[in-house]
Amino acid sequence: MLNFDEQRYLRIQSGAVALAGRFDEVIGRCLEAGADSVFFLGTGGAAILMQPAYQLLQRRSRFPAFIDLTAELVITGSANLTRNSIVVMPSLSGTTKESVALLAKIKEIGATVLTLVGHAETPLGQGGDHVFVNFAEDDTSCESFYLQSLFVALSIMKHRGEIANYDQLIGEIQALPAGLLAVKRAYEGQAEAFARVLAGSDYHIVTGAGNVWPEAFYYGMCILEEMQWIRTRPVHASDFFHGTLELVEKGVSVILFKGEDACRPLADRIESFAPSYTDKLTVLDTAAFDLPGMSSELRALLSPVLLAAVLERISAHLEVMRDHPLTTRRYYKKVAY
Known part of the structure; x- marks a missing residue:
């Protein structure tokens, strides 16, 4: 295949799939601790990649799910973003300036932040309460981010009893x-x-x-x-x-x-x-x-x-x-x- 490293691709997507269990563990703990909403708050392309997971929750779960523009949210805030919120923040670089600025405000609110990054030694890699690191680059990050956000949505539905075949779906995804x-x-x-x-x-x-x-x-x-x-x-x-x-x-x-x-x-x-x-x-x-x-x-x-x-x-x-x-x-x- 033209300009393509097959083994690199397999490592990156296998790395994303391998995070499913940890996502489920973290989401379960958050819900048990009283989490009452989830926000998907990326910037630019990373934010767009969160939309299918947000849409899944909007249409198949009663758990309040929100998506917003980080650049606006830094300025306006949100009445729905509270200390009981789960915040999912993707950034491949871990340095996206709007997301870094919003992270500081979220820390003041006290919400639980899950950062999805390609590099740990970055502001978002260091700043999340739960950091999910899976190295990727522009040509391989879409699949990785789609999968990680899907794991968040499916896990929320599983722990709330809104999906009966979570284990089957996660099992199929292994391949x-x-x-x-x-x-x-x-x-x-x-x-x-x-x-x-x-x-x-x-x-x-x-x-x-x-x-x-x-x-x-x-x-x-x-x-x-x-x-x-x-x-x-x-x-x-x-x-x-x-x-x-x-x-x-x-x-x-x-x-x-x-x-x-x-x-x-x-x-x-x-x-x-x-x-x-x-x-x-x-x-x-x-x-x-x-x-x-x-x-x-x-x-x-x-x-x-x-x-x-x-x-x-x-x-x-x-x-x-x-x-x-x-x-x-x-x-x-x-x-x-």
């Missing part, structure tokens, strides 16, 4: 790192063609629904815009027919991500509509990926993880095709993330 690697290998032959679509336009409408919408948002903003300087318009499939459809015409690229959760019909509607008005609809559907041994329920939960795994392969070809390394930035150092 996921090897499964994801197999998915990458199988998709490699198609990745260049998808990358060519992305390289062929300086503007893309990127859309999706349910738990894969965050990956559409993330890939448009954090990869295509930040790392490739390609303009995008990420729009939720629920909103597509309330404005963005008017921009669709011949020559306009629409990139559709399809997952396997209950919101899939929203993506189906766009897939039916777009070809009548544009010759540039491109679909990435997780249902096409072979993942033996995974139940349909788990596949639905893992749809954003599967997309992240395949999109990394697409990005690897895209940076070569455009002679624009994913690490090239204009302003990144100036904002000191």
